[in-house]
Amino acid sequence: MDFLPINLRLRDQPVVLVGAGVVAARKARFLLGAGAILTVIAPEQDAQFRALGEEFSLTWQQREYAPGDLAGAIMVIAATPDRGVNESVHREARSLNIPVNVVDSPDLCSFIFPAIVDRSPLIVAISSSGASPVLARSVRSRIEAMLPAATADIARFGRLHRDRIRAAGESEGERRRIWEQIIDGPIAQLILSNRWQAAEQALAELLESHSTSAVGEVYLIGAGPGDPELMTFKALRLLQRADIVLHDRLVNPDIVAMARRDADKLYVGKRRSDHSVPQDRINELLVELALEGKRVARLKGGDPFVFGRGGEEIELLAQRDIPFQVVPGITAGNAAACYAGIPLTHRDYAQSVRFVTGHTKDGELHHRWEEFLSNTETLVFYMGLVGLPIICRELIAHGRSKDTPVALIERATSAEQRLLTGTLGSIESLVESAKPQAPTLIIVGKVVLLAERLRWYGSG
Incomplete structure (x- = not known):
């Protein structure tokens, strides 16, 4: 800076x-x-x-x-x-x-x-550190469009009632929650529509009903496959509301950095054969932190409900009557294929797609391989780097041709993305030579042939 x-x-x-x-x-x-x-x-x-x-x-x-x-x-x-x-x-x-x-x-x-958006007493300043004043002015124009002129009235309302709100919350966290309910809720809408008397009444009701013993809330957030720009608006909004953030290796550090600066960040591991915090303990942590009154963001790579064990984490929350929200994310299968130029379905090549776990247990993959033989279906294997030899062996053994196109995508959607393409018969030797690192995704099917023509991002 x-x-x-x-x-x-x-x-x-x-x-x-x-x-x-x-x-x-x-x-x-x-x-x-x-x-x-x-x-x-x-x-x-x-x-x-x-x-x-x-x-x-x-x-x-x-x-x-x-x-x-x-x-x-x-x-x-x-x-x-x-x-x-x-x-x-x-x-x-x-x-x-x-x-x-x-x-x-x-x-x-x-x-x-700086370039200034003036909604006094709210002031937004944008600076390019002198590198590009035109860029700063362009960003200012976008923010101007996002903030109606009456946003200033919300700031004035807050200044007028600041002492009341301070007195209503015993801790900084409690006061922050009151402010967020004002700014993100119906009170702000009443102010924007110039209904000050109704806003005053709504504030009085909010402060009267405020309870310091309230249970917190858990946000199960799909962080996407890596690129921070693939986060949804809702995911970002809830992440910035959280008091504590639980994240693992699959979540881009740039996404973790989007949380509030004063929020606690807790790393819970999740590397193959090295879970620094076991899954059962993560589930318990979510409950314990919420019962302390905290708002907890659990960041999950990709989508929480696609091989993300999100169902296990919210099951315990539901049993304990703890409020939670689940925010879908772009699953790695969709994003990796898109950034690699591989359409998962295509009228001429594949009319269906199947998402399959490639994670091995006891050194084996237990699938009904006979169901994976259609030449018009794309197979997407998650977490399949270690199990790649098994995947190739079983598909060939059950009838898929050795010439079936295969793609392996390393670190999808990141600046380090790498694409390796081959066939069921050749991909193992290519991987042994290139030595890709997890996370990777494997795509099997004729749609892989389109990668060279359609790929717009990545290298390799």
Whole structure:
């Protein structure tokens, strides 16, 4: 992070602006809007400054900048077309330990102006650290569209009732939950529709019914196969609400980082033959944490209900009457095939698809292999890297041709994704040479032939 974003109170504070052109006028409007006592030093001023002078109170010193002009200021902005003048302003400001911004010269800035979405008292600042102001403005436009103007009223409502809400919750966690019920619930909708009296009544009812002994809640969240952009909106919203996050090796660390900064993160392992926290203990943990009143996010790679043991985890929750929500995720079979350019079904190649576990038990795979012989059905094996020799051997033994196309996809949807393609007769030797690492996914069927033509992501 090149610049730390902060909010600085400028009301009634002295600020110096050197320059009075079009760009300087834009900076001046920000500063005056924040209540700064602004002194402008420039031999000439743009017409926009004259308009600002009618709207705000500012001091214009009609002359060139000179050393000593920055004494007493708490902030300085240089916005002249003369690099030499700007460098002089920068040197003096730095010698006086005054924050300085030189427009369009990141190397001379100790602070920069972000793009701003103003819903005062709610302020959203977006910065590219000076690398791409146009990108920052583009992001600002998207956020502007997401936040209606009346969002400011929600912030004002919160400021008005902040002391009441603080008194209603004994802990920071309890107070946060009250705030979330206000912001994410019907109270916010009442405020947005300008029904303040109804919002006041709803808040009174919420605070009256608030219980500090409430049981928490568990969110069983499908985190997808790896790419954070494949998370759903609901998954992200619940993840950021959680007090504690349980995650395993199959969940991208970038997704775990999307949780609240103050949320506890607990790693529960789940590597083949090395479960740092056994499944039964994970199930119990979910119950224990929820009974402590915590909101628990259990992040699962892919989809919780597709070879994710999600059913086992919520079964105990249901028995104990603990509230829970299950958020579907994009299962690895769909995502890996898509990123590798392999359609799981295709009118000319496959009219059905079957998801199968490739996880071995006692060194064997116990399947009805005779059901896997259709040339018009795609087979997708999860967790099949170790069991690949068994898969190839049994399919061939039960009648599938050695020439049947096979794809192995390593670390699907990530920047390290790798695709290996061969046949039932050749894929073992290819894997032995390439030495892929888990997680992998195996696809068997004629649709694999389309990979080279349709693949748009990954390598290998």
